[in-house]
Amino acid sequence: MAGRAVHEVLAELELVDHHCHGVVTAPLDRPGFEALLTEGDAWPGFSTFDTPVGVAVRRHCAPLLDLAPHAPADAYLARRAALGPREVNGRFLRAARTGVFCVDTGFAPHPVTTPAELAAAAAAPAVAREAMRPEGVPPEGVRPEAAIPQEAVRRGAVAYEVVRLEAVAEAVAARGVDADGYADAFRAAALDAVRRPGVVAVKSVAAYRTGFDLDPARPPDADVTRAARRWLADGGRLADPVLTRHLLWTAVDLGLPLQLHTGFGDNDIRLHRVDPTHLTDWLHLTAGTIPVLLLHCWPYQRQAAYLAAVFEQVYLDVGLTLHHVGPVRARAVLEEALEITPFRKLLYSSDAYGVSEFYWLGALAFRRGLGDLLQDRVDAGELDLPDALRLARRAGADNARRVYRLPDGH
Amino acid sequence: MAGRAVHEVLAELELVDHHCHGVVTAPLDRPGFEALLTEGDAWPGFSTFDTPVGVAVRRHCAPLLDLAPHAPADAYLARRAALGPREVNGRFLRAARTGVFCVDTGFAPHPVTTPAELAAAAAAPAVAREAMRPEGVPPEGVRPEAAIPQEAVRRGAVAYEVVRLEAVAEAVAARGVDADGYADAFRAAALDAVRRPGVVAVKSVAAYRTGFDLDPARPPDADVTRAARRWLADGGRLADPVLTRHLLWTAVDLGLPLQLHTGFGDNDIRLHRVDPTHLTDWLHLTAGTIPVLLLHCWPYQRQAAYLAAVFEQVYLDVGLTLHHVGPVRARAVLEEALEITPFRKLLYSSDAYGVSEFYWLGALAFRRGLGDLLQDRVDAGELDLPDALRLARRAGADNARRVYRLPDGH
C-alpha cells in the first residue's frame, strides 16, 4: 500500500526558496497577467493560458481563489481582480508554506515587493499585519538599531537578499566612472552591496549576456580596463566577455555563494551556450573558493547533476522549470536531476517573479514531485523511510540553510 | 476509472500530416524493404527488423496485412509481396486516417507517389477509384481549368506540396547559370515553384548540409556570388554555408512557412550541429516574418520546445521519431516535447518516406502517445476534458491548418 509519510513531512516543511524575485503589487489586467505567465511574450492570437503553466494555474490556483479547478481564464482573472493583489498574493504566498525567501532584487521591470514585503505577505495573517508597518519605524519599545532589518525576521517567513552583480556593475557605470577606475569601483560597490544586512549571496546572469563558453581565467587588469572603456563609451547592458569574466572572478573575491542562471529562460538566452558544463574549466580554477549554485538547469539537469557530483562547490535546483512544466512533469524533471546528484546538493527554488501563483505552483510541484519520487522508492523497498525523510528535508530546506549559513530557526 | 474520451476523439480525427514524402509504388524485395526501414543502411548480417521500428512493424502492421501480431519478418514480407504495393499502400494509408498530407516532393531516390496519388491512395476505396484517373484528364463535364489540381481535393484526403529549396537551387545549377545570376535565378525559380497550385510551405535541409551553427545575417550579394562561383565550378550538392544562409533568407522573402529538418536523420547529419537552438540568432533576425516549423527534433525536443515557447514564429513536431521509437516510446518523447510547448505550437507529422507502414505507425504512435498522455492527466484531475480534447484536435490538425492557412473543410 502506498505510504504518505514523505508527503506529510514535505507538507509540513517550511521551504527555503533559495532563489526568487518580488511580486507585482499593482493590479494586473489580462495582458499584464498573461505577459507574466510566459518566458516568451504575449503574442496576438495566442493566450498564454494555452500552455502547460496556464493549465497548472487554472487547475491548482483557481481553488485558492474560491473557484473550481480548471476555471476558465476569464473567470480566473475576474476573480483575481475582484480580490485585489494584496489578498491574492497573500493567499498564494501563504499556501506555499515558504519559511525563507532569498530574493534576487536585481530584476524588477515592474514595481514589486521588497524582500521584507514578500516575507510579510507570506506570513500568517496576524504576523503579516505587524509586518506591514513601514520599514524604518521600529515597533514601540524597540531601539532603532534593533528594528526589523532587511532580512525581516518574522514569525512564519523571513527574507534574505541576493545581489545581482550585473545590476551593481551597471549602476556603477550609470553613476559615471572612467575605464581605469571601473574594476575598483565595481568591486567597492559590490562589497558595499553584499555588506548590507540580510545579503546571503550574489547572482550572475552571465547566461543571458555571453553564455558560458568563456575563457575561464581571471582577466588581466589591462584587459578589463580596455573592455570597460568600450562598454562605458557604447553604453547598454554589461555583455562584454571580458567584463563578464571579471564579474565572475569578483564574485569569487566577495566570498559569498554565487547563484548562476543556467538553462531555460527567455529568448535572450542561446540555450546551447548555457549548458553549465561549459563552466568546467572555471570550476576547476575556482575550486576551494565559493559555493556555486546552478539555477533552473532544464533541459541540462543531468549535466548540472554531473557537475554537482564531481565538484565539491556545485549545487543545483530546477526552479523556474517547476512551475513552467507544472506538477504533471515536475517529478520527471526531478528524477533526472537526482539520477546522480549527491543528496546534499539539490536545493529548492521557485524562481518566481511577478505573479504570486508561481510561488505556490513551484512549491506544489516540488513537494508533489519529490514526494512521489521518494515515496515510491520507499514503497518499493528501494529507500529507507528515514533516509527519504532526511533527503526531503535537505532538499526542501537544510541544504540551503547550510550553503547560505542561515540561522537554524529560519 | 480510466477514460477513453481523448482516444475516441483522436481516433475519429482526420490528421493533418504536415510533413511527409511519397510512397514507393513498385514492389519491394527484402533488401529494398529493409533499406527503407532504417535511417542507416542495410548492413550485412544485421536485419533492420532487429530494431524498435522493426518490432513495431511486425506488431502493428502485420494485422493490417491479415497476419497475427509479431509475424516473422519472412512471413510479413511474403504477405506484403502477395498483396502487392497498391493494396498494401492503400491499407496502411487508409488506416492512418490522415485527412491532409503536406508532401515534401524534393526527396525521392525511388519512384514514389505524387502528392495527388498519395492522397488518392489514402482516400476511401470509392473515392480512390475516381482519384486514380490520370492527372490532366478532367472528369466529364468539368472544364480543364477546374481539373483536379496538385492539391487534389478529394473526399477523405487532400495533398498539398512542400517545396524543398535545396532541390530548387540544385535544379537551377543543373540547368546552367553563371555565378552573377545565381541569386536572381534561384529566387525566380523558388517563386515559380511556390506559385504552383497546392504549395503551402517550403523546406530546407540545411541541417544535412551545414548544420545550424551559421552566421545568422543575410549574406551580402558579393559573398553569394563568390560562393556560387565556387559551387557552380565544383558541382555537387548545395552545402556551402553562405549559400545555405542565402537560401534561408530567400525563404523569408518567399513569405511561406519554412519547414526545417532538425535533429535525427541519417548519417549525413552531425547531430550536435542540428540542435535547433543554434538557430536562435537567426530567429531573432527573422522575427515577425515567416513561421518556422522544426521537424523531428529528437533528441532535442526539449530544446525545440524552448524555442517554441519563446519565439512567436516557432512550431515543432516529433515526426520521424514517432515511428522509429514506436508506440512504446512515443509518449515519452511527446511528454518531453510538451513540457513547456504552448498548445498552439505542436503539430503532427509522420515524415514517412517510402514504405506506407510509416504513415500508419506515425499516426498510431501519435494518437496513442498523445491520447495516453492527455487521458491520464484528465483521469488524474490535472487537465479538464474539454481542454484535453481541444489540445488533441489542435496538435492533430488545427495548428497545422492555421499555420498553413488550409481551408477549413480540409
Place this chain on the structure above:
Amino acid sequence: MAGRAVHEVLAELELVDHHCHGVVTAPLDRPGFEALLTEGDAWPGFSTFDTPVGVAVRRHCAPLLDLAPHAPADAYLARRAALGPREVNGRFLRAARTGVFCVDTGFAPHPVTTPAELAAAAAAPAVAREAMRPEGVPPEGVRPEAAIPQEAVRRGAVAYEVVRLEAVAEAVAARGVDADGYADAFRAAALDAVRRPGVVAVKSVAAYRTGFDLDPARPPDADVTRAARRWLADGGRLADPVLTRHLLWTAVDLGLPLQLHTGFGDNDIRLHRVDPTHLTDWLHLTAGTIPVLLLHCWPYQRQAAYLAAVFEQVYLDVGLTLHHVGPVRARAVLEEALEITPFRKLLYSSDAYGVSEFYWLGALAFRRGLGDLLQDRVDAGELDLPDALRLARRAGADNARRVYRLPDGH
C-alpha cells in the same frame, strides 16, 4: 498478469561484462571506500553514501554481507571489514553472475586484481580455489605452454584484456624515445600489447584528454613528430590533440574493436566535449574498419543510440551509469538508450572499478532495468516473448561475443 519470463532468463544468463577494471585487493577503510564510491572526491562533511549509488549499496549490497537492507553506512563498513576483502569480493563477484570480463588494465591507481584474479574471484568457490594457484605454475600433469593463460578460462568465469592505448603511449614515452621514433615505437608497442594472449580490444580515454571535437583526419607524420617533440619535452599525460588523433588512427590499424569512453566520468571530463556525435566525421572516415564501442554515454545515450543506428560499426553500453543511478533509474536510462538502437548494438558493461559492489550493482541494475522494460512490453502485447528473450540474451552476452569474437562456450 505480469510475467517473469524475461527476468528468469536474465537471472540465469551469464553476462559478458565487456568493459570493467580490477578490484582493490587490500582492505579499505572508510575514507578509502567512500573515495571509491564516487566519480568526485571525498569532500569534508559530505559522505559519499549520501548519493544515489550510496543508497543502492546500502539497499542491495548489505544483504549479501548478511545485513538488513538499508543498513547504516557504519554497520556496512564494519561488516565489510570483518569479512575481509577476499570474502567480500567473492560474494559480490559471484552474485553478479558474470561469465566473461573484458578488463581494462590501464587504470589502476590502487593495487587491484589482475584479469585472471578477477575471473577467479567471480567463479564458484571450488573453481576459485583452483584458480588461486599462482600464475605460471601449471597444475600437475599440464605442460607449461598449456598453463592458464591471461584469459584464464575457468569454469564459471573468464577474463580477457582490453589494452588502454594511452597507457601504452605513456609507457613508450617513459622508456625513452625520440620524437622521430615515437610513431613507430608506439605502433610497435601497441602491436606487442594486443598480441598478448587474451587481448580482445583496445581502449582510448581521448574523452578525458582532449574530448572529441578533433580534426578527424589521420595526422601527417610530420605533425605527429612535432607534437611528440613537444610532449616528450614537457612530459605529463598524453593530452595533445594531434597525438590523440594519431592514437585513434593507430587503433584503426591494429584492427581490434576500440572502446571509447564517452559521457559521464570524473571532473577531468568536459562533458559537452564528449558527446559522441562529435565523432561523426571520424566515424565516416573509418567506416568499414574496426568496431567502435561507446562506453557509458550518459547523458548522451540518445546521441549514442543515433550513432549506433546509422553507423554499422558503432555499439554502445550504459556502463558506469548503471550503478551510479542505481536500479531505481537504470530502466529509465535504458529506455532512452534503446529508443532507436538496433538490438545487435547494445552491450552490457559494469565499468566497475575498485569496489566489488559495483560489479554486482551494475549487473543487478542491468538485469532489472532491461528485464522490466522488456517484460512490460511483452505483457502489453508490444513485443513477442521469444523476441524479448533473444534481445535480452543479445544485450547481456551475445552482442559482445560477436563483436569481440569470443568463443561460444565463453
